[in-house]
Amino acid sequence: MRIHIGHDLSRLENLIEQVKKNSRNVGAVVVFIGVVREKGRNSSKVIKLHYESQTEIARSVLNKLAEEIREKYGLLDIAIEHRIGDVGVGENTLYILCASEHRREAIMAMEETLERLKTEVPIWKKEITDSGESWIREARPQEIEVIIDGKPIPLNPFVRKILSRTILAMLSTLRGVDIQGNERLVLKVFRYAEDDSGSSREKKIWKDQSDN
Amino acid sequence: MSHLVKVRFYAWLRESIGRRELIIDDCPETLLELFLMLRKILGEKARAIFDDDHVRSEIMIGVNNVLIKKMDIGNIKIRKEDVVDIMPMGSGG
Numbered sequence: 520m521r522i523h524i525g526h527d528l529s530r531l532e533n534l535i536e537q538v539k540k541n542s543r544n545v546g547a548v549v550v551f552i553g554v555v556r557e558k559g560r561n562s563s564k565v566i567k568l569h570y571e572s573q574t575e576i577a578r579s580v581l582n583k584l585a586e587e588i589r590e591k592y593g594l595l596d597i598a599i600e601h602r603i604g605d606v607g608v609g610e611n612t613l614y615i616l617c618a619s620e621h622r623r624e625a626i627m628a629m630e631e632t633l634e635r636l637k638t639e640v641p642i643w644k645k646e647i648t649d650s651g652e653s654w655i656r657e658a659r660p661q662e663i664e665v666i667i668d669g670k671p672i673p674l675n676p677f678v679r680k681i682l683s684r685t686i687l688a689m690l691s692t693l694r695g696v697d698i699q700g701n702e703r704l705v706l707k708v709f710r711y712a713e714d715d716s717g718s719s720r721e722k723k724i725w726k727d728q729s730d731n
Numbered sequence: 732m733s734h735l736v737k738v739r740f741y742a743w744l745r746e747s748i749g750r751r752e753l754i755i756d757d758c759p760e761t762l763l764e765l766f767l768m769l770r771k772i773l774g775e776k777a778r779a780i781f782d783d784d785h786v787r788s789e790i791m792i793g794v795n796n797v798l799i800k801k802m803d804i805g806n807i808k809i810r811k812e813d814v815v816d817i818m819p820m821g822s823g824g
Contacts, residue, residue: 553824570823571742573816575796577823601823613824633824641791641798641816642823643742654743655822 520589521598522581524574524642528600528614538618541596547622549629553613555606560655563648568612570603573641577601580640584632592628594619599632601642630705634660663704682706736809738769741818744790747779762794762807765815780817789820 521537523529531550539545559565585597596618606612615632619625637657644655663683665672674682683704691698736758740748753772758765766786770777780790792799793816799807809815 572823573741573793573796573818576793576798576816576818579796580798636821637824638821640821640823641741641793641818642821643819644822644824645742654746656743657820657822 520582520585520596521600522578522585523600524572524577524581524603525600526602526604528602528611531611531614534598534600534614534616538596538598538616541618544620545595545618546620547625548616548618549622549625551613551615551629551633552611555608555610555612557608559646559648560653561650563646563650565608566647566649567605567607569605569645569647569652570601570612571643571645572601572603574603577641581636584635584639588617588628588632591631592617592619592624594625594628597628597632599636601636601640603642660703663706665706665708667708668710735811736765736813736815738765738815738817741816742822744779744817744819748773748776758809760808762792762799762804762809762815765809766804769817791818791820792816793818 521534531552535548535550538548555565555568557565581599581601585599588594589597594617596616598614598616600614602612613636615629615636617625617628617632619628638660645652646655661674661679663674663679663686665674665682686704686706687698687700687702690696735754735756738753738755740751740753745751753769755765755768755772759768766780770781773780780786782788786792786801786804790801792801792804794807794809795814796816
């Protein structure tokens with residue numbers, strides 16, 4: 520496991536080799552690269568991002584997060600590197616690498632790591648644009664997020680509450696599931712391609728799950 | 732017993748409050764009491780930290796480089812030369 524917060528990032532190739540080296544059973548490495556984009560909030564043009572951190576706390580929170588994620592998804596290794604200071608447009612700000620036997624757990628682990636890193640770790644970014652500068656203030660994540668065909672669906676607070684409570688209540692009846700009431704749900708709906716027949720769909724899913 | 736304690740502010744919170752740090756030379760014994768004191772010292776600017784009587788949900792607190800749970804602030808003792816960090820929710824990535 521590698522956690523790093525600093526003014527520079529390691530070479531990505533080296534990090535990939537490092538997480539692969541940890542076990543001969545690595546079958547998938549999912550890599551996330553955060554990049555500074557030029558398009559800012561309110562249609563301004565970004566010149567650079569400035570990252571500030573409380574580095575000691577950020578490092579210990581990232582360590583704890585990485586340990587939790589590694590255990591939860593059974594990862595073989597995980598590496599997280601985050602830049603601080605000024606980062607220009609097109610430059611990399613963040614690397615997250617999740618290595619596992621199969622791709623599914625690495626993808627899920629990546630998503631949770633990224634989501635939690637954005638709010639739980641004391642690292643903050645300021646956007647410096649051609650029309651001024653402002654701190655980015657993330658909204659606290661909602662209790663449920665619904666995404667259909669990749670598109671986030673807006674939910675009013677009442678619907679959000681009903682949906683999340685109903686789903687959590689159903690899940691709490693499953694054997695071995697311990698629902699505490701503070702869980703966050705992400706409901707993603709994918710559609711099959713139109714020309715897939717039911718039976719081939721099933722075969723495809725089972726094949727996908729057994730590969731990697 | 733009183734203590735000398737340093738309180739540090741970060742990112743947009745530092746700009747809302749208008750100062751990087753605050754030295755409190757007559758600090759009470761618990762973190763909760765320190766927060767009540769801060770609310771008085773900062774006046775209107777304390778609204779960046781407090782929502783009515785509570786510390787805002789998007790505020791994180793550290794004591795001597797250790798992140799603490801807000802529910803514990805009544806139990807955490809403050810000692811001489813402690814450093815308390817008051818931080819907004821992260822926005823990294």
